[in-house]
Amino acid sequence: MKLTSMQKKNILLLLFLVIVWGVNWPLSKIALAYAPPLLFAGIRTLIGGVLLILLALPRWKSLRFKELWPIYLVSAILSIVFYYGFQTIGLQYVPAGLFSSIVFLQPVLLGIFSWMWLGESMYALKIAGLLLGFIGVASLSVGGFTGSISGWGILLALASALSWAFGTIYMKLRSARVDTLWMTAMQITIGGLILTLSGSVTERWGDILWNGAFIADTLFISIFVIAMGWVVYFKLINEGEAGKVGSFTFLIPLISIGTSVVFLKEQITLNLVIGLLLIVCSIVLVNVKFGRSAKLSAN
Template sequence: MQKRKQTIGLLVFLVIVWGINWPLSKIALTYAPPLLFAGIRTVIAGIILVIAALPKRKQLNFRQLWPVYLVSAFLSIVFYYGFQTIGLQYVPSGLFSAIVFLQPVLLGIFAWIWLGERMYGLKIAGLVIGFLGVASLSLGGLTGSISPVGVLLALASALSWALATVYTKRNAARVDMLWMTAMQIMIGGVILLAAGSASESWADITWSPPFIVNTLFIAVFVIALGWMVYFKLINEGEAGKVGSFTFLIPLISIGSSVVLLHEQITMNLVIGMLLIVSSIILVNVRLGRAAGRIVQPPVPGLGKE
Protein backbone atom coordinates (compact mmCIF):
# COMPACT_ATOMS: atom_id res chain seq x y z
CA MET A 1 0.00 0.00 0.00
CA GLN A 2 2.83 2.39 0.92
CA LYS A 3 4.65 1.65 -2.35
CA ARG A 4 1.44 2.22 -4.31
CA LYS A 5 0.93 5.62 -2.64
CA GLN A 6 4.51 6.55 -3.43
CA THR A 7 4.07 5.54 -7.07
CA ILE A 8 0.87 7.58 -7.39
CA GLY A 9 2.55 10.56 -5.73
CA LEU A 10 5.49 10.40 -8.12
CA LEU A 11 3.14 10.08 -11.11
CA VAL A 12 1.10 13.11 -9.99
CA PHE A 13 4.29 15.15 -9.60
CA LEU A 14 5.51 14.06 -13.04
CA VAL A 15 2.21 14.81 -14.77
CA ILE A 16 1.98 18.30 -13.27
CA VAL A 17 5.55 19.50 -13.88
CA TRP A 18 5.78 17.97 -17.35
CA GLY A 19 2.37 19.41 -18.21
CA ILE A 20 3.17 23.02 -17.32
CA ASN A 21 6.65 22.71 -18.87
CA TRP A 22 5.30 23.35 -22.38
CA PRO A 23 3.79 26.83 -21.93
CA LEU A 24 6.67 27.83 -19.62
CA SER A 25 9.16 26.81 -22.31
CA LYS A 26 7.17 28.73 -24.92
CA ILE A 27 7.32 31.83 -22.69
CA ALA A 28 11.07 31.42 -22.09
CA LEU A 29 11.69 31.27 -25.84
CA THR A 30 10.58 34.89 -26.13
CA TYR A 31 13.69 35.79 -24.11
CA ALA A 32 16.32 33.45 -25.60
CA PRO A 33 17.26 31.55 -28.79
CA PRO A 34 16.11 27.90 -28.71
CA LEU A 35 19.37 25.94 -28.55
CA LEU A 36 20.99 28.24 -25.99
CA PHE A 37 17.86 28.07 -23.84
CA ALA A 38 17.77 24.26 -24.15
CA GLY A 39 21.47 24.05 -23.28
CA ILE A 40 21.33 26.41 -20.30
CA ARG A 41 18.41 24.69 -18.59
CA THR A 42 19.81 21.22 -19.27
CA VAL A 43 23.35 21.98 -18.05
CA ILE A 44 21.93 23.43 -14.81
CA ALA A 45 19.90 20.25 -14.32
CA GLY A 46 22.97 18.13 -15.13
CA ILE A 47 25.10 19.92 -12.52
CA ILE A 48 22.41 19.33 -9.89
CA LEU A 49 22.22 15.62 -10.72
CA VAL A 50 26.01 15.13 -10.85
CA ILE A 51 26.29 16.68 -7.37
CA ALA A 52 23.48 14.41 -6.13
CA ALA A 53 25.23 11.36 -7.62
CA LEU A 54 28.73 12.10 -6.23
CA PRO A 55 28.29 9.95 -3.09
CA LYS A 56 27.90 7.00 -5.50
CA ARG A 57 30.87 7.98 -7.69
CA LYS A 58 32.29 4.44 -7.66
CA GLN A 59 29.25 3.34 -9.65
CA LEU A 60 29.85 5.88 -12.43
CA ASN A 61 32.20 3.48 -14.26
CA PHE A 62 32.66 6.08 -17.01
CA ARG A 63 35.52 4.30 -18.82
CA GLN A 64 33.34 1.28 -19.63
CA LEU A 65 29.93 2.94 -19.84
CA TRP A 66 30.64 6.19 -21.71
CA PRO A 67 29.12 4.85 -24.97
CA VAL A 68 25.86 4.11 -23.13
CA TYR A 69 25.84 7.58 -21.58
CA LEU A 70 26.58 9.21 -24.94
CA VAL A 71 23.88 7.38 -26.93
CA SER A 72 21.37 8.02 -24.16
CA ALA A 73 22.35 11.70 -24.09
CA PHE A 74 21.65 12.09 -27.80
CA LEU A 75 18.31 10.26 -27.72
CA SER A 76 16.92 11.58 -24.42
CA ILE A 77 18.36 15.09 -24.42
CA VAL A 78 19.99 16.39 -27.61
CA PHE A 79 17.34 15.12 -30.04
CA TYR A 80 14.34 15.25 -27.70
CA TYR A 81 14.96 18.73 -26.27
CA GLY A 82 16.53 20.04 -29.47
CA PHE A 83 13.51 19.12 -31.61
CA GLN A 84 11.15 20.23 -28.84
CA THR A 85 12.67 23.66 -28.20
CA ILE A 86 12.97 24.53 -31.88
CA GLY A 87 9.53 23.13 -32.71
CA LEU A 88 7.77 25.20 -30.04
CA GLN A 89 8.58 28.28 -32.11
CA TYR A 90 6.37 27.01 -34.94
CA VAL A 91 3.18 25.69 -33.30
CA PRO A 92 1.16 26.32 -30.11
CA SER A 93 2.58 24.59 -27.04
CA GLY A 94 -0.64 22.66 -26.33
CA LEU A 95 -0.74 21.22 -29.85
CA PHE A 96 2.97 20.39 -29.78
CA SER A 97 2.71 18.51 -26.49
CA ALA A 98 -0.34 16.57 -27.72
CA ILE A 99 1.64 15.26 -30.70
CA VAL A 100 4.72 14.47 -28.60
CA PHE A 101 2.61 12.30 -26.32
CA LEU A 102 2.09 9.89 -29.15
CA GLN A 103 5.25 8.47 -27.53
CA PRO A 104 3.48 5.62 -25.64
CA VAL A 105 1.97 4.48 -28.95
CA LEU A 106 5.39 4.47 -30.65
CA LEU A 107 6.78 2.64 -27.62
CA GLY A 108 4.13 -0.04 -28.16
CA ILE A 109 5.39 -0.55 -31.72
CA PHE A 110 9.03 -0.70 -30.61
CA ALA A 111 8.16 -3.20 -27.87
CA TRP A 112 6.63 -5.42 -30.56
CA ILE A 113 9.52 -5.03 -33.04
CA TRP A 114 12.51 -5.11 -30.66
CA LEU A 115 11.32 -6.56 -27.37
CA GLY A 116 9.20 -9.41 -28.68
CA GLU A 117 5.92 -8.30 -27.14
CA ARG A 118 2.79 -9.81 -28.67
CA MET A 119 0.78 -7.56 -31.01
CA TYR A 120 -2.85 -8.27 -30.15
CA GLY A 121 -6.06 -6.77 -31.49
CA LEU A 122 -6.60 -4.00 -28.93
CA LYS A 123 -3.03 -2.81 -29.28
CA ILE A 124 -3.31 -2.69 -33.08
CA ALA A 125 -6.54 -0.71 -32.75
CA GLY A 126 -4.83 1.64 -30.29
CA LEU A 127 -1.89 2.24 -32.61
CA VAL A 128 -4.18 2.99 -35.56
CA ILE A 129 -6.33 5.36 -33.46
CA GLY A 130 -3.20 7.09 -32.18
CA PHE A 131 -1.98 7.87 -35.67
CA LEU A 132 -5.46 9.08 -36.61
CA GLY A 133 -5.26 11.40 -33.63
CA VAL A 134 -1.98 12.87 -34.84
CA ALA A 135 -3.47 13.19 -38.32
CA SER A 136 -6.37 15.18 -36.88
CA LEU A 137 -4.02 17.42 -34.92
CA SER A 138 -1.89 17.95 -38.02
CA LEU A 139 -4.70 18.86 -40.44
CA GLY A 140 -3.92 22.53 -39.99
CA GLY A 141 -0.56 21.88 -41.62
CA LEU A 142 -2.35 21.06 -44.86
CA THR A 143 -4.41 24.25 -44.81
CA GLY A 144 -1.54 26.51 -43.84
CA SER A 145 -2.89 27.37 -40.39
CA ILE A 146 -0.27 25.18 -38.68
CA SER A 147 3.39 24.88 -39.61
CA PRO A 148 4.20 21.44 -41.08
CA VAL A 149 7.75 21.92 -39.78
CA GLY A 150 6.41 22.23 -36.24
CA VAL A 151 4.34 19.04 -36.63
CA LEU A 152 7.35 17.11 -37.96
CA LEU A 153 9.54 18.34 -35.10
CA ALA A 154 6.89 17.25 -32.59
CA LEU A 155 6.82 13.78 -34.18
CA ALA A 156 10.63 13.68 -34.10
CA SER A 157 10.52 14.52 -30.37
CA ALA A 158 8.08 11.67 -29.75
CA LEU A 159 10.24 9.26 -31.76
CA SER A 160 13.47 10.16 -29.95
CA TRP A 161 11.74 9.88 -26.55
CA ALA A 162 10.35 6.42 -27.37
CA LEU A 163 13.75 5.20 -28.58
CA ALA A 164 15.42 6.68 -25.48
CA THR A 165 13.01 4.81 -23.20
CA VAL A 166 13.70 1.48 -24.92
CA TYR A 167 17.45 2.12 -24.84
CA THR A 168 17.46 3.10 -21.16
CA LYS A 169 15.41 0.07 -20.17
CA ARG A 170 17.71 -2.22 -22.13
CA ASN A 171 20.73 -0.92 -20.23
CA ALA A 172 19.09 -0.52 -16.81
CA ALA A 173 20.89 -3.58 -15.39
CA ARG A 174 24.32 -2.29 -16.48
CA VAL A 175 24.23 1.22 -15.03
CA ASP A 176 23.32 3.02 -11.86
CA MET A 177 20.11 4.86 -12.72
CA LEU A 178 21.08 8.08 -10.92
CA TRP A 179 24.37 8.25 -12.81
CA MET A 180 22.62 7.31 -16.05
CA THR A 181 20.22 10.22 -15.63
CA ALA A 182 22.95 12.63 -14.53
CA MET A 183 25.35 11.73 -17.33
CA GLN A 184 22.82 11.80 -20.17
CA ILE A 185 21.53 15.20 -19.04
CA MET A 186 24.99 16.67 -18.39
CA ILE A 187 26.47 15.41 -21.67
CA GLY A 188 23.35 16.32 -23.64
CA GLY A 189 23.26 19.78 -22.09
CA VAL A 190 26.90 20.48 -22.98
CA ILE A 191 26.27 19.39 -26.58
CA LEU A 192 23.17 21.60 -26.85
CA LEU A 193 25.03 24.53 -25.29
CA ALA A 194 27.94 24.09 -27.69
CA ALA A 195 25.57 23.91 -30.67
CA GLY A 196 23.76 27.02 -29.48
CA SER A 197 27.00 28.92 -28.91
CA ALA A 198 28.14 28.08 -32.44
CA SER A 199 24.88 28.98 -34.21
CA GLU A 200 23.22 31.59 -31.98
CA SER A 201 24.26 34.71 -30.09
CA TRP A 202 24.43 34.99 -26.29
CA ALA A 203 23.66 38.70 -26.75
CA ASP A 204 20.15 37.73 -27.86
CA ILE A 205 19.29 36.43 -24.38
CA THR A 206 17.26 38.82 -22.21
CA TRP A 207 18.22 37.99 -18.62
CA SER A 208 14.93 39.17 -17.14
CA PRO A 209 13.34 37.79 -13.92
CA PRO A 210 10.66 35.83 -15.86
CA PHE A 211 13.33 34.11 -17.98
CA ILE A 212 15.55 33.30 -14.99
CA VAL A 213 12.67 31.95 -12.88
CA ASN A 214 11.29 29.91 -15.80
CA THR A 215 14.69 28.47 -16.64
CA LEU A 216 15.49 27.52 -13.04
CA PHE A 217 12.05 25.94 -12.51
CA ILE A 218 12.36 23.87 -15.68
CA ALA A 219 15.97 22.88 -14.89
CA VAL A 220 15.26 21.76 -11.31
CA PHE A 221 11.72 20.36 -11.40
CA VAL A 222 11.03 19.43 -15.03
CA ILE A 223 14.43 18.07 -16.08
CA ALA A 224 16.45 17.09 -12.98
CA LEU A 225 13.67 15.77 -10.76
CA GLY A 226 11.30 14.91 -13.62
CA TRP A 227 13.70 12.57 -15.44
CA MET A 228 14.82 10.99 -12.15
CA VAL A 229 11.20 10.18 -11.31
CA TYR A 230 10.44 8.97 -14.85
CA PHE A 231 13.36 6.54 -15.04
CA LYS A 232 12.82 5.41 -11.43
CA LEU A 233 9.26 4.38 -12.32
CA ILE A 234 10.35 2.78 -15.60
CA ASN A 235 13.19 0.89 -13.92
CA GLU A 236 10.89 -0.42 -11.18
CA GLY A 237 8.55 -1.97 -13.74
CA GLU A 238 5.95 0.78 -13.64
CA ALA A 239 6.05 1.43 -17.40
CA GLY A 240 2.38 0.50 -17.81
CA LYS A 241 1.29 3.00 -15.17
CA VAL A 242 3.55 5.70 -16.62
CA GLY A 243 2.12 5.01 -20.08
CA SER A 244 -1.49 5.12 -18.90
CA PHE A 245 -0.98 8.40 -17.03
CA THR A 246 0.84 10.24 -19.82
CA PHE A 247 -2.42 11.26 -21.50
CA LEU A 248 -2.98 13.67 -18.60
CA ILE A 249 0.20 15.61 -19.42
CA PRO A 250 -0.98 17.17 -22.72
CA LEU A 251 -4.36 17.90 -21.09
CA ILE A 252 -2.57 19.89 -18.39
CA SER A 253 -0.35 21.44 -21.04
CA ILE A 254 -3.33 22.53 -23.11
CA GLY A 255 -5.17 23.90 -20.07
CA SER A 256 -2.16 25.84 -18.78
CA SER A 257 -1.41 27.10 -22.32
CA VAL A 258 -4.95 28.48 -22.57
CA VAL A 259 -4.51 30.25 -19.21
CA LEU A 260 -0.93 31.49 -19.63
CA LEU A 261 -0.70 32.02 -23.39
CA HIS A 262 -4.37 32.42 -24.36
CA GLU A 263 -4.05 29.64 -26.93
CA GLN A 264 -7.25 28.58 -28.70
CA ILE A 265 -8.88 25.16 -28.34
CA THR A 266 -9.93 24.06 -31.83
CA MET A 267 -12.18 21.19 -32.88
CA ASN A 268 -9.20 19.43 -34.50
CA LEU A 269 -7.33 19.67 -31.19
CA VAL A 270 -10.25 18.20 -29.23
CA ILE A 271 -10.80 15.34 -31.70
CA GLY A 272 -7.07 14.61 -31.95
CA MET A 273 -6.64 14.59 -28.17
CA LEU A 274 -9.62 12.26 -27.67
CA LEU A 275 -8.19 9.86 -30.25
CA ILE A 276 -4.72 9.92 -28.69
CA VAL A 277 -6.12 9.42 -25.17
CA SER A 278 -8.15 6.43 -26.46
CA SER A 279 -5.05 5.12 -28.20
CA ILE A 280 -2.86 5.26 -25.10
CA ILE A 281 -5.53 3.52 -23.02
CA LEU A 282 -5.95 0.72 -25.58
CA VAL A 283 -2.21 0.23 -26.01
CA ASN A 284 -1.76 -0.05 -22.23
CA VAL A 285 -4.82 -2.16 -21.45
CA ARG A 286 -2.86 -5.39 -21.43
CA LEU A 287 0.57 -3.98 -20.60
CA GLY A 288 0.24 -4.47 -16.84
CA ARG A 289 2.38 -7.57 -16.64
CA ALA A 290 4.21 -7.08 -19.92
CA ALA A 291 5.50 -3.71 -18.76
CA GLY A 292 7.32 -5.41 -15.92
CA ARG A 293 9.05 -7.67 -18.46
CA ILE A 294 9.91 -5.05 -21.00
CA VAL A 295 13.45 -4.67 -19.65
CA GLN A 296 14.29 -8.31 -19.95
CA PRO A 297 14.56 -9.26 -23.66
CA PRO A 298 17.60 -8.01 -25.59
CA VAL A 299 17.08 -5.22 -28.06
CA PRO A 300 18.64 -6.01 -31.46
CA GLY A 301 20.77 -3.10 -32.60
CA LEU A 302 20.41 -1.20 -29.32
CA GLY A 303 22.56 -1.25 -26.23
CA LYS A 304 25.46 -3.12 -27.80
CA GLU A 305 28.45 -0.89 -27.72
Protein backbone atom coordinates in the same frame (compact mmCIF):
# COMPACT_ATOMS: atom_id res chain seq x y z
CA MET B 1 -9.10 -3.97 -6.33
CA LYS B 2 -7.01 -2.56 -3.50
CA LEU B 3 -3.87 -0.74 -4.56
CA THR B 4 -0.54 -1.60 -2.98
CA SER B 5 1.67 1.10 -1.48
CA MET B 6 4.01 0.76 -4.49
CA GLN B 7 1.13 1.23 -6.93
CA LYS B 8 -0.07 4.30 -5.03
CA LYS B 9 3.46 5.73 -5.09
CA ASN B 10 3.77 5.12 -8.84
CA ILE B 11 0.40 6.80 -9.46
CA LEU B 12 1.59 9.89 -7.57
CA LEU B 13 4.86 9.87 -9.54
CA LEU B 14 2.92 9.61 -12.81
CA LEU B 15 0.71 12.53 -11.80
CA PHE B 16 3.78 14.60 -10.94
CA LEU B 17 5.44 13.73 -14.25
CA VAL B 18 2.40 14.49 -16.39
CA ILE B 19 1.82 17.83 -14.63
CA VAL B 20 5.39 19.15 -14.75
CA TRP B 21 5.99 17.96 -18.33
CA GLY B 22 2.65 19.44 -19.30
CA VAL B 23 3.36 22.91 -17.89
CA ASN B 24 6.80 22.77 -19.52
CA TRP B 25 5.38 23.67 -22.95
CA PRO B 26 3.75 27.02 -22.05
CA LEU B 27 6.62 27.86 -19.68
CA SER B 28 9.14 27.21 -22.45
CA LYS B 29 7.10 29.34 -24.83
CA ILE B 30 7.27 32.20 -22.30
CA ALA B 31 11.03 31.75 -21.75
CA LEU B 32 11.76 31.76 -25.49
CA ALA B 33 10.65 35.40 -25.55
CA TYR B 34 13.81 36.18 -23.57
CA ALA B 35 16.42 33.80 -25.05
CA PRO B 36 17.45 32.07 -28.32
CA PRO B 37 16.15 28.48 -28.53
CA LEU B 38 19.35 26.41 -28.47
CA LEU B 39 20.97 28.44 -25.71
CA PHE B 40 17.79 28.23 -23.65
CA ALA B 41 17.59 24.45 -24.21
CA GLY B 42 21.25 24.07 -23.27
CA ILE B 43 21.10 26.25 -20.15
CA ARG B 44 18.03 24.60 -18.65
CA THR B 45 19.32 21.11 -19.42
CA LEU B 46 22.83 21.79 -18.11
CA ILE B 47 21.51 23.21 -14.82
CA GLY B 48 19.30 20.14 -14.39
CA GLY B 49 22.24 17.83 -15.08
CA VAL B 50 24.52 19.57 -12.58
CA LEU B 51 21.82 19.34 -9.89
CA LEU B 52 21.53 15.60 -10.51
CA ILE B 53 25.30 15.16 -10.33
CA LEU B 54 25.29 16.83 -6.91
CA LEU B 55 22.48 14.52 -5.83
CA ALA B 56 24.33 11.44 -7.11
CA LEU B 57 27.74 12.29 -5.58
CA PRO B 58 27.24 10.16 -2.42
CA ARG B 59 27.11 7.10 -4.72
CA TRP B 60 29.98 8.21 -6.97
CA LYS B 61 31.46 4.69 -7.10
CA SER B 62 28.46 3.64 -9.18
CA LEU B 63 29.39 6.17 -11.89
CA ARG B 64 32.14 4.00 -13.50
CA PHE B 65 32.62 6.65 -16.17
CA LYS B 66 35.63 5.02 -17.90
CA GLU B 67 33.64 1.84 -18.39
CA LEU B 68 30.18 3.25 -19.09
CA TRP B 69 30.81 6.53 -20.93
CA PRO B 70 29.69 5.10 -24.33
CA ILE B 71 26.30 4.24 -22.80
CA TYR B 72 26.02 7.71 -21.24
CA LEU B 73 26.92 9.35 -24.56
CA VAL B 74 24.47 7.35 -26.70
CA SER B 75 21.68 7.96 -24.20
CA ALA B 76 22.48 11.69 -24.10
CA ILE B 77 22.37 11.95 -27.89
CA LEU B 78 19.08 10.06 -28.24
CA SER B 79 17.09 11.36 -25.25
CA ILE B 80 18.46 14.89 -24.92
CA VAL B 81 20.38 16.24 -27.93
CA PHE B 82 18.21 14.76 -30.69
CA TYR B 83 14.91 15.07 -28.81
CA TYR B 84 15.34 18.69 -27.73
CA GLY B 85 17.40 19.67 -30.78
CA PHE B 86 14.94 18.38 -33.39
CA GLN B 87 12.10 19.86 -31.35
CA THR B 88 13.65 23.32 -31.09
CA ILE B 89 14.56 23.54 -34.77
CA GLY B 90 11.37 21.92 -36.07
CA LEU B 91 9.06 24.35 -34.29
CA GLN B 92 10.41 27.06 -36.58
CA TYR B 93 8.96 25.29 -39.65
CA VAL B 94 5.47 24.05 -38.70
CA PRO B 95 2.66 25.16 -36.35
CA ALA B 96 3.21 24.12 -32.73
CA GLY B 97 -0.05 22.13 -32.57
CA LEU B 98 0.83 19.99 -35.56
CA PHE B 99 4.40 19.51 -34.34
CA SER B 100 3.36 18.41 -30.85
CA SER B 101 0.77 15.96 -32.20
CA ILE B 102 3.46 14.25 -34.27
CA VAL B 103 5.92 14.19 -31.35
CA PHE B 104 3.27 12.42 -29.26
CA LEU B 105 3.28 9.58 -31.72
CA GLN B 106 6.05 8.51 -29.29
CA PRO B 107 3.81 6.43 -26.97
CA VAL B 108 2.59 4.46 -30.00
CA LEU B 109 6.16 3.90 -31.18
CA LEU B 110 7.24 3.05 -27.63
CA GLY B 111 4.47 0.47 -27.30
CA ILE B 112 5.52 -1.19 -30.57
CA PHE B 113 9.26 -1.06 -29.81
CA SER B 114 8.66 -2.42 -26.28
CA TRP B 115 6.85 -5.38 -27.81
CA MET B 116 9.59 -5.93 -30.41
CA TRP B 117 12.70 -5.49 -28.24
CA LEU B 118 11.63 -5.75 -24.59
CA GLY B 119 9.20 -8.64 -24.93
CA GLU B 120 6.26 -6.72 -23.47
CA SER B 121 2.75 -7.99 -24.15
CA MET B 122 0.84 -6.81 -27.19
CA TYR B 123 -2.81 -7.40 -28.00
CA ALA B 124 -5.53 -5.82 -30.11
CA LEU B 125 -7.01 -3.60 -27.38
CA LYS B 126 -3.57 -2.27 -26.46
CA ILE B 127 -2.84 -1.37 -30.09
CA ALA B 128 -6.26 0.26 -30.36
CA GLY B 129 -5.61 2.20 -27.16
CA LEU B 130 -2.26 3.53 -28.36
CA LEU B 131 -3.75 4.62 -31.68
CA LEU B 132 -6.74 6.18 -29.92
CA GLY B 133 -4.40 8.18 -27.69
CA PHE B 134 -2.56 9.54 -30.72
CA ILE B 135 -5.87 10.50 -32.33
CA GLY B 136 -6.79 12.25 -29.08
CA VAL B 137 -3.56 14.26 -29.16
CA ALA B 138 -4.21 15.10 -32.81
CA SER B 139 -7.68 16.34 -31.83
CA LEU B 140 -6.14 18.58 -29.15
CA SER B 141 -3.69 19.97 -31.68
CA VAL B 142 -5.97 20.37 -34.71
CA GLY B 143 -6.08 24.11 -34.14
CA GLY B 144 -2.41 24.23 -35.00
CA PHE B 145 -2.92 22.72 -38.45
CA THR B 146 -3.32 26.14 -40.01
CA GLY B 147 -0.44 27.97 -41.67
CA SER B 148 2.36 26.81 -43.94
CA ILE B 149 3.50 23.24 -43.46
CA SER B 150 7.09 22.33 -44.25
CA GLY B 151 8.22 18.84 -45.17
CA TRP B 152 11.38 19.42 -43.14
CA GLY B 153 9.28 20.36 -40.13
CA ILE B 154 7.27 17.13 -40.39
CA LEU B 155 10.48 15.08 -40.66
CA LEU B 156 12.00 16.84 -37.64
CA ALA B 157 8.86 16.16 -35.59
CA LEU B 158 9.01 12.46 -36.54
CA ALA B 159 12.73 12.44 -35.70
CA SER B 160 11.95 13.94 -32.30
CA ALA B 161 9.34 11.24 -31.57
CA LEU B 162 11.67 8.47 -32.76
CA SER B 163 14.63 9.72 -30.73
CA TRP B 164 12.51 9.88 -27.56
CA ALA B 165 11.20 6.34 -28.14
CA PHE B 166 14.65 4.93 -29.01
CA GLY B 167 16.19 6.70 -26.02
CA THR B 168 13.63 5.15 -23.67
CA ILE B 169 14.15 1.66 -25.09
CA TYR B 170 17.94 2.08 -24.93
CA MET B 171 17.71 3.15 -21.27
CA LYS B 172 15.52 0.15 -20.44
CA LEU B 173 17.90 -2.26 -22.19
CA ARG B 174 20.96 -0.87 -20.37
CA SER B 175 19.29 -0.38 -16.97
CA ALA B 176 20.84 -3.54 -15.49
CA ARG B 177 24.38 -2.27 -16.18
CA VAL B 178 24.06 1.29 -14.91
CA ASP B 179 22.94 3.19 -11.85
CA THR B 180 19.69 4.90 -12.86
CA LEU B 181 20.48 8.18 -11.10
CA TRP B 182 23.97 8.44 -12.61
CA MET B 183 22.64 7.43 -16.03
CA THR B 184 20.06 10.20 -15.89
CA ALA B 185 22.55 12.76 -14.54
CA MET B 186 25.18 11.95 -17.17
CA GLN B 187 22.87 11.92 -20.17
CA ILE B 188 21.30 15.24 -19.17
CA THR B 189 24.66 16.89 -18.40
CA ILE B 190 26.34 15.63 -21.59
CA GLY B 191 23.29 16.58 -23.63
CA GLY B 192 23.19 20.00 -21.99
CA LEU B 193 26.86 20.60 -22.80
CA ILE B 194 26.34 19.67 -26.46
CA LEU B 195 23.26 21.88 -26.78
CA THR B 196 24.98 24.81 -25.03
CA LEU B 197 28.06 24.54 -27.26
CA SER B 198 25.85 24.34 -30.35
CA GLY B 199 23.94 27.42 -29.21
CA SER B 200 27.18 29.28 -28.48
CA VAL B 201 28.31 28.71 -32.07
CA THR B 202 25.02 29.57 -33.81
CA GLU B 203 23.45 32.12 -31.42
CA ARG B 204 24.45 35.13 -29.30
CA TRP B 205 24.66 35.08 -25.50
CA GLY B 206 24.04 38.82 -25.61
CA ASP B 207 20.52 38.16 -26.89
CA ILE B 208 19.49 36.61 -23.55
CA LEU B 209 17.43 38.93 -21.36
CA TRP B 210 18.36 37.97 -17.80
CA ASN B 211 15.26 39.29 -16.04
CA GLY B 212 13.36 37.82 -13.09
CA ALA B 213 10.76 36.09 -15.26
CA PHE B 214 13.37 34.31 -17.40
CA ILE B 215 15.49 33.23 -14.41
CA ALA B 216 12.50 31.92 -12.42
CA ASP B 217 11.11 30.15 -15.49
CA THR B 218 14.46 28.53 -16.32
CA LEU B 219 15.10 27.40 -12.74
CA PHE B 220 11.63 25.84 -12.45
CA ILE B 221 12.11 23.93 -15.71
CA SER B 222 15.66 22.89 -14.77
CA ILE B 223 14.69 21.57 -11.33
CA PHE B 224 11.21 20.10 -11.77
CA VAL B 225 10.83 19.39 -15.50
CA ILE B 226 14.32 18.21 -16.38
CA ALA B 227 16.11 17.01 -13.22
CA MET B 228 13.17 15.55 -11.30
CA GLY B 229 11.05 14.79 -14.37
CA TRP B 230 13.59 12.57 -16.14
CA VAL B 231 14.49 10.75 -12.90
CA VAL B 232 10.82 9.93 -12.30
CA TYR B 233 10.27 8.94 -15.95
CA PHE B 234 13.16 6.48 -16.06
CA LYS B 235 12.31 5.13 -12.60
CA LEU B 236 8.79 4.32 -13.78
CA ILE B 237 10.10 2.86 -17.05
CA ASN B 238 12.56 0.60 -15.22
CA GLU B 239 10.00 -0.61 -12.69
CA GLY B 240 7.08 -1.19 -15.06
CA GLU B 241 6.12 -1.81 -18.66
CA ALA B 242 7.48 0.94 -20.90
CA GLY B 243 4.40 0.85 -23.13
CA LYS B 244 2.00 1.37 -20.23
CA VAL B 245 4.03 4.22 -18.74
CA GLY B 246 4.30 5.77 -22.20
CA SER B 247 0.52 5.71 -22.61
CA PHE B 248 0.14 8.20 -19.76
CA THR B 249 2.29 10.73 -21.62
CA PHE B 250 -0.74 11.26 -23.87
CA LEU B 251 -2.04 13.40 -20.99
CA ILE B 252 0.86 15.84 -21.31
CA PRO B 253 -0.59 17.86 -24.24
CA LEU B 254 -3.86 18.08 -22.32
CA ILE B 255 -2.08 19.62 -19.30
CA SER B 256 -0.13 21.84 -21.66
CA ILE B 257 -3.28 23.18 -23.30
CA GLY B 258 -5.03 23.57 -19.95
CA THR B 259 -2.19 25.64 -18.48
CA SER B 260 -1.99 27.64 -21.69
CA VAL B 261 -5.67 28.51 -21.26
CA VAL B 262 -4.94 29.78 -17.73
CA PHE B 263 -1.59 31.54 -18.25
CA LEU B 264 -1.58 32.42 -21.95
CA LYS B 265 -5.32 33.12 -22.25
CA GLU B 266 -5.85 30.51 -24.96
CA GLN B 267 -9.42 29.29 -25.54
CA ILE B 268 -11.14 26.01 -24.60
CA THR B 269 -12.55 24.32 -27.71
CA LEU B 270 -14.63 21.29 -28.59
CA ASN B 271 -11.41 19.65 -29.78
CA LEU B 272 -10.10 19.85 -26.22
CA VAL B 273 -13.12 17.97 -24.84
CA ILE B 274 -13.02 15.32 -27.60
CA GLY B 275 -9.26 14.90 -27.15
CA LEU B 276 -9.67 14.44 -23.39
CA LEU B 277 -12.28 11.69 -23.82
CA LEU B 278 -10.17 9.86 -26.41
CA ILE B 279 -7.04 10.04 -24.24
CA VAL B 280 -8.85 8.71 -21.17
CA CYS B 281 -10.23 5.81 -23.25
CA SER B 282 -6.72 5.20 -24.60
CA ILE B 283 -5.14 4.90 -21.15
CA VAL B 284 -7.89 2.52 -20.01
CA LEU B 285 -7.42 0.27 -23.06
CA VAL B 286 -3.62 0.16 -22.68
CA ASN B 287 -3.53 -0.43 -18.93
CA VAL B 288 -6.57 -2.65 -18.28
CA LYS B 289 -6.92 -6.14 -19.75
CA PHE B 290 -10.41 -7.31 -20.64
CA GLY B 291 -11.54 -10.90 -21.08
CA ARG B 292 -9.71 -12.74 -23.83
CA SER B 293 -6.91 -10.14 -24.01
CA ALA B 294 -6.04 -10.84 -20.38
CA LYS B 295 -5.90 -14.58 -21.05
CA LEU B 296 -3.77 -14.17 -24.17
CA SER B 297 -1.24 -11.89 -22.48
CA ALA B 298 -0.93 -14.33 -19.57
CA ASN B 299 0.02 -17.21 -21.89
